[in-house]
Amino acid sequence: xxxxxxxxxxxxxxxxxxxxxxxxxxxxxxxxxxxxxxxxxxxxxxxxxxxxxxxxxxxxxxxxxxxxxxxxxxxxxxxxxxxxxxxxxxxxxxxxxxxxxxxxxxxxxxxxxxxxxxxxxxxxxxxxxxxxxxxxxxxxxxxxxxxxxxxxxxxxxxxxxxxxxxxx
Numbered sequence: 001x002x003x004x005x006x007x008x009x010x011x012x013x014x015x016x017x018x019x020x021x022x023x024x025x026x027x028x029x030x031x032x033x034x035x036x037x038x039x040x041x042x043x044x045x046x047x048x049x050x051x052x053x054x055x056x057x058x059x060x061x062x063x064x065x066x067x068x069x070x071x072x073x074x075x076x077x078x079x080x081x082x083x084x085x086x087x088x089x090x091x092x093x094x095x096x097x098x099x100x101x102x103x104x105x106x107x108x109x110x111x112x113x114x115x116x117x118x119x120x121x122x123x124x125x126x127x128x129x130x131x132x133x134x135x136x137x138x139x140x141x142x143x144x145x146x147x148x149x150x151x152x153x154x155x156x157x158x159x160x161x162x163x164x165x166x167x168x
């Protein structure tokens with residue numbers, strides 16, 4: 001019987017035991033690499049371009065499509081009334097905020113909701129390239145520094161191009 005093997009790349013010494021328990025508990029092989037999450041992403045992108053590797057991270061459009069359901073659930077629970085809604089979401093690799101924006105846009109374009117909600121993306125000042133772009137109009141990756149929120153310490157979010165297109 002063939003089995004799909006899952007491998008998770010994580011920055012060495014930069015994840016909590018709780019974060020590490022998730023992939024290990026699901027039976028994934030965990031490989032720790034020197035550096036930060038951005039470095040792991042570069043390796044994963046290289047692997048997916050040159051080998052039979054399927055990404056299941058923030059860059060995967062299938063994952064983004066599934067995460068759109070957040071928007072659908074929120075809008076449905078509010079009786080499709082989103083005119084005064086403000087949604088706050090943390091930004092790491094920007095997959096969650098991409099999914100939320102795309103989901104609400106789907107509902108708006110289908111005339112299911114009358115108004116798009118306000119979506120606020122939150123970043124730490126340790127890793128805030130999207131915030132800086134929103135303030136200056138100029139996108140520049142940043143070097144991250146350690147934080148208690150290591151999973152959000154992304155200096156060059158892979159989903160930023162989607163976020164830029166959605167905001168524009």
